[in-house]
Amino acid sequence: MKYSLLLVVLLSASSLIAQVSQAPQTIGSFDKIDSLENQVSDIDSQMGTLEGKVSSVDDKINTVDRKVSSIEQQISGVDTKMSSVENKLSSMNSNMTVMKNMNDIVAPEKEAVLSKTTNLRINVIGQGVAPMNTASPAQAYALAKRAATADAYRLIAEKVMGVRIEGQDTIKNMMVKRSTVHTSVKAMVRNADIIETTFKEGLCEVEMEIILLHAQF
Amino acid sequence: MRSRNGNYSFTRTVLIFLLSSLALDAKEYLISYRYVVKDATLYNESLSVSSSMTKCVGKPTKSLNLISYGDDDLKQSILKNPELFVDYVHKLGLQIESKDITKNFVNSSTTILTLKTTCFKVDFNENLVSIAPLN
Numbered sequence: 001m002k003y004s005l006l007l008v009v010l011l012s013a014s015s016l017i018a019q020v021s022q023a024p025q026t027i028g029s030f031d032k033i034d035s036l037e038n039q040v041s042d043i044d045s046q047m048g049t050l051e052g053k054v055s056s057v058d059d060k061i062n063t064v065d066r067k068v069s070s071i072e073q074q075i076s077g078v079d080t081k082m083s084s085v086e087n088k089l090s091s092m093n094s095n096m097t098v099m100k101n102m103n104d105i106v107a108p109e110k111e112a113v114l115s116k117t118t119n120l121r122i123n124v125i126g127q128g129v130a131p132m133n134t135a136s137p138a139q140a141y142a143l144a145k146r147a148a149t150a151d152a153y154r155l156i157a158e159k160v161m162g163v164r165i166e167g168q169d170t171i172k173n174m175m176v177k178r179s180t181v182h183t184s185v186k187a188m189v190r191n192a193d194i195i196e197t198t199f200k201e202g203l204c205e206v207e208m209e210i211i212l213l214h215a216q217f
Numbered sequence: 218m219r220s221r222n223g224n225y226s227f228t229r230t231v232l233i234f235l236l237s238s239l240a241l242d243a244k245e246y247l248i249s250y251r252y253v254v255k256d257a258t259l260y261n262e263s264l265s266v267s268s269s270m271t272k273c274v275g276k277p278t279k280s281l282n283l284i285s286y287g288d289d290d291l292k293q294s295i296l297k298n299p300e301l302f303v304d305y306v307h308k309l310g311l312q313i314e315s316k317d318i319t320k321n322f323v324n325s326s327t328t329i330l331t332l333k334t335t336c337f338k339v340d341f342n343e344n345l346v347s348i349a350p351l352n
Contacts, residue, residue: 128257142300143259149307150254150328155314181319190310 120212123157123195126152129205144204145197152194152208157187160212243340245269245351246291250306250332256325265334266292273336275351281305283346291339294346306332309350 114120128147130140165182170178192210199205246267252262283294284303295302315328340347 041259042220128254129258133259146252146303147254147257147259149254150259150330151257153307153311153313154328155332157313158317166286179319179321181317183315183319185313185315187313189313191308194304 027063030086114212114214114217116214119214122156122212123207123208123209124152124155124159126150126155126206126208128206129202130204140202141199141204144199144202146205147202148197149208151191152206153189154185154190156189156208156210157185160189160210161185162189230291240294243338244338245273246339246348247334248291248332248337249297249334250302252330252332254328261326263336264292264295266295269336273338273351274335275325277338277349279305279309280349283348285344288303289341291346293346307337312314 112118112120126148128144128149128151130144134140134143163185166182168178168180169176189210192208194206195209196207198206245268247265247267249265250252250263251259281301283298286293309332311329312331312333314331315326317324317326336351337348340349
């Protein structure tokens with residue numbers, strides 16, 4: 001029994017000695033690992049600094065991008081302003097041409113106004129047609145001329161006195177149901193002269209003239 | 218106005234007689250005239266002539282001579298000379314009343330020209346009738 005215990009003790013001692021003899025090798029590997037870890041940590045720190053630099057560069061790129069986008073927006077705003085100014089200029093040019101045309105049309109004929117020194121001459125052309133059943137062409141002509149004369153008198157009255165107008169529209173369910181316009185004129189006309197009478201294809205036209213004097217009003 | 222033979226009173230008497238006889242033929246008539254034009258066509262025409270029951274006041278102006286067709290009928294004389302009379306009436310001046318109605322974009326018009334009842338001095342001679350409004 002004693003021998004067996006001694007044997008066990010010897011074996012455990014030999015295993016310890018063997019372990020002790022192997023320890024320097026593991027210590028060397030630990031050193032390598034430590035150095036590798038140090039290198040890795042150095043690399044990590046370098047990576048960290050690089051990442052920091054990359055992030056700062058990214059930030060700078062982002063700021064540059066923002067500035068570029070803001071400049072682009074400003075440029076687009078300037079472009080829209082330029083286009084609106086160009087549109088306004090073109091519309092002003094068109095208005096100017098229209099006004100020039102209006103002046104060309106209106107300028108030659110200034111509106112005549114009755115004054116103490118100038119008389120006012122009014123010319124109208126009245127139209128009339130003959131009735132369907134007339135006894136002779138002469139009767140047709142006479143009746144058409146009468147109608148045309150009345151029309152010319154009406155036109156003179158409208159020019160001198162003005163027209164009274166009344167309009168009425170009836171709208172139901174967003175649709176025009178009835179549209180009515182009444183116009184009327186009442187006047188007394190004298191000393192109107194017939195300048196010319198023409199009768200062509202059943203239509204009689206009477207050109208009439210009246211000269212208004214300031215003393216008459 | 219003394220005559221050659223010096224018979225002044227006789228000449229004057231004759232002249233007064235002649236003038237008074239002419240003046241006796243002068244009568245006063247009330248005339249009104251109206252015509253209606255509807256849609257550019259003569260629609261209706263009316264002429265009213267009647268002798269005046271009362272003495273008219275005013276002086277004759279702008280006379281018109283019409284051919285007389287006897288019987289001292291003024292209306293007949295006017296109706297036989299319609300163009301002359303209508304042109305004359307236009308010169309005197311007509312009351313114009315015009316109404317247009319445009320219903321659903323379809324237009325119809327009515328124009329009425331009226332010579333309001335006016336007193337005329339009318340002289341009947343042999344072949345002529347002279348009319349002049351009293352203003």
